Amino acid sequence: MSSPIRLSKAIVVGASSGVGEAIARRLAESGAQVAIVARRQSELARVIQCAPNLIKHFVHDVTEFDSVPGLFEQIASELDGVDTLVYAAGIMPDCAEGEYSFAKDHATIATNLLGAMAWMNVAAARFEAGRAGTIIGISSIAGERGRRGFPGYCTSKAALTTYLESLRNRCSRYGVNVVTIKPGFVDTAMTRGKKGLFWLVSADKVAKRTLALAKRGSSACAFVPSRWALVAAIVRALPSFLFKRLNF
Amino acid sequence: MSATWASSLRTGASLRVLDGFGRSVLSACRYVAPRSTEELMETLARAKSEELTVAFRGSGRSYGDAAMNERGLVVDTTRLNRVLRWEPGQGILEAEAGLTIEGLWRRTIEDGYWPAVVPGTMHPTLGGCVAMNIHGKNNFRVGPFGDHVLGLDLLTAGGDLISCSREENPDVFHAVIGGLGLLGAVVRVRLKLKQVKSGRLRVLAVTARSMDETFDLFEALLPKSDYVVGWTDCFARRGNLGRSALHAANYFEAGEDPDAQDSLHVEKQGLPASIFGLPKGGLWKLMRPFTNAPGMAFINALRFHTAHLASGSTYVQSHVAFAFLLDYVPNWRLAYGPGGLIQYQIFVPHGGARECFHDVLTLCQRHRQVPYLGVMKRHRPDAYLLSHALDGWSMAMDFRVTRRNRARLWALTQVLTERVLDAGGKFYFAKDAVLRPNDVDRAYGRARLDQFNALKQKLDPANLFASDLTRRAFG
CATH class of the missing domain: 3.30.43.10 (Uridine Diphospho-n-acetylenolpyruvylglucosamine Reductase, domain 2)
Incomplete structure (x- = not known):
């Protein structure tokens, strides 16, 4: 059970920006073979230009669940195996005061949660059979409580955190390393222009910490940076009668 | 969406x-x-x-x-497991391929019929028994499972149903039996069962203290027995190498067993509910601490010596209790730990078998990878295209696999495979996890494989x- 964790053949889903892009770059710099997957061809092209040792890229919309098994197999055969899956795709649509949009909720759940499940199911089955492998899910501190500002987003991240926990409980006993990363505020396109941000860190910093946690091989579930654990503890402890009065 | x-x-x-x-x-x-x-x-x-x-x-x-x-x-x-026809008068049963051996004997025992050939566990399906052409402890006398199949229906890749038997499409019949499921789906099997006068067998237990003694005793038992199986202590060295406990069993003839009628009831065919007074459900957990080389050397020695003390004794045992030794301890395979085990079964022609088995066990000991279980049987050749049988002997060996020994174990099996192939031997795909194309070519012969592939091309071109x-x- 103590063989070193290998992050040498990785698929990074949602690698065209933000934390996903930063993880893909760091993996490629460390010598891993990395296949990056994202929806936007132009963004993929930009990422590849900046980091030429990212060897493969695939245009894929994570809400096209049907194409996931085939794409996974294609990548696995092109890389001659896969030992790491990083799921970093995520959207956070604005939700205005008084706005109730099922379309936005649906898109958020499809991208942040169902897409993750589609990819992780395939990865988990293969990794369990191979008795090795690392699955990294980028969740969020937003999943700790249901905030009034982002109902769909908070729900998707709470569900993703729970799903990753189930996955960890299912397959860590078979040597699969399931890592849940719950970043606080990260300086990416997703948060740009949002108000009330603090302790903002760069995507690269999150990526660095994520890979360090993954290499431990202990199926970590962690806040990044770790000081957010304190915030999370306070937020979780807030009684509802208080929480519902806050605009946070 | x-x-x-x-x-x-x-x-x-x-x-x-x-x-x-x-x-x-x-x-x-x-x-x-x-x-x-x-x-x-x-x-x-x-x-x-x-x-x-x-x-x-x-x-x-x-x-x-x-x-x-x-x-x-x-x-x-396994869901396709209906019994379609059972004719107790003739002992002919027709069933879907997902029916298990257990489902089969439970249906027929009270009418006085037992499957002519059964493996060491009652769980395999008829389809699996056909595809692997499984054998039992009576292979030397009644041949493999396929010899008791009267006919079968094959669903091909093209969607056609082909009936085959020794008379109808015999080339397909002899290739599907032992054909590893590569020619199509067996959807219906027609079997001839063995009529038994009692639900029990008369068993003789004897021991032999060396490889030569084992072969001599085995050969002496063969002509007068319906079943013979040897359990070999693979840890025994030098003069004791190949020491074994042999079990020979015979059917009762009409009138020989006073409890014959009663013994044919399904409930008289149970396995013991406890072993050494211990409930067997969690027994594999107790086996776990012994499932290592010193533990297994001890258990094998203990088993041999207790058998030796009682050597020559006879007793009566139900068909189920004699046949399905692998079902005694549920989940026993878990005792081998997370790496599991491989079973490696070698088939060696009669003439070279003694020497080959001697060499194989010696090689295992020299490589410090001794099988925890060794089981010996006598075989006879049969008419199937991909047959593993020959006029000779088999030794099935269970090796524990761990993360650390895996590569070494696979290397050892390569050495053993060479030795067996040099002796003109074969292997059995139901047990195999290690053979490579070159080994298979040598064991089965290019001509036979080509013949099989030609038929495969015809039935399953894609x-x-x-x-x-x-x-x-x-x-």
Whole structure:
């Protein structure tokens, strides 16, 4: 059970920006073979230009669940195996005061949660059979409580955190390393222009910490940076009668 | 969107992590379990149109990768398990291929019939028994399972149903039996069962203190016994090398067993509910601390010496208790730990068997990888295209697999395989996890393999049927 964790053949889903892009770059710099997957061809092209040792890229919309098994197999055969899956795709649509949009909720759940499940199911089955492998899910501190500002987003991240926990409980006993990363505020396109941000860190910093946690091989579930654990503890402890009065 | 992810097998079938019975090989496969022959036909048609390969899986009792298909589809056949016809007067039973040996004997024992050939466990399906052409402890006398199949219906890749038997399409019949499920789906099997006058057997237990003594005693028992099996202590060295406990059994003739009628009841065919006074459900956990080389050397020695003290004794045992030794301790395979085990069964022609078995055990000991269990049987040749049988002897050996010894163990089996092939030997795919195409060529002969492939080309030109085993062992 103590063989070193290998992050040498990785698929990074949602690698065209933000934390996903930063993880893909760091993996490629460390010598891993990395296949990056994202929806936007132009963004993929930009990422590849900046980091030429990212060897493969695939245009894929994570809400096209049907194409996931085939794409996974294609990548696995092109890389001659896969030992790491990083799921970093995520959207956070604005939700205005008084706005109730099922379309936005649906898109958020499809991208942040169902897409993750589609990819992780395939990865988990293969990794369990191979008795090795690392699955990294980028969740969020937003999943700790249901905030009034982002109902769909908070729900998707709470569900993703729970799903990753189930996955960890299912397959860590078979040597699969399931890592849940719950970043606080990260300086990416997703948060740009949002108000009330603090302790903002760069995507690269999150990526660095994520890979360090993954290499431990202990199926970590962690806040990044770790000081957010304190915030999370306070937020979780807030009684509802208080929480519902806050605009946070 | 919601309708699309059930639209195809490639994307919609759930994935299952499947293991071989030895748990040393695993793969993640698409998995479906059709509920009727019609559903099976539809599944095969869909798999074909989606260019997915198909492997069949019954009860998953093959030790290696025969019932696994990474990247393809695994079709579980166990729901297709109806008995279609049972004629007690003639002992002829017709059933779907997912019926297990257990389902079979439970249905027929009270009418005085027992399957002519059974493996060491009652869980395999008829389809699996056909595909592997399994053998029992009476192979030397009644041949393999296939010899008691009167006919079968094969569903081909093209969707045709072909009836075959010794008279009708005999070339297909002799290739499907032992054909590893590569020619199509067996959907119906017609079997001839053995009439028994009692639900019990008379068993003689004797011991032999060396390899030569084992062979001599075994040969002396053969002419007068219906079943003979040897259990070999593979840890015994030098002069004691090959020491074994042998069990020979005979059917009762009419009038010989005073309890004959009563013993044919299903409830008289149980396995012991406890072993050494311990409930057997969790017994594998107690075996776990002994499932290592020193522990197993001790257990093997203990078993030999207790058997030796009682050597020459006879007793009466139910068919189930004698036949299904592997079912005594549920989940015993878990005692081998997370790495599991491989079973490696060698078949060696009569003339060279003594010397070959001696060399094989010596090689295992020299490589410090001694089988925890060794089982010896006598075999006779048969008429099937991919037959593992020959006029000779087999030794089945269980090796523990761990993360650390895996590469060394595979290397050892290469050495053993060379030795066996030099002696003109063969291997058995139901047990195999290690053979490579070159070994298979030498064991089965290029001519036979070509003949099989030609038939496969005819029945399954698009190679719909394949498995992890075929990719590993046939290249």
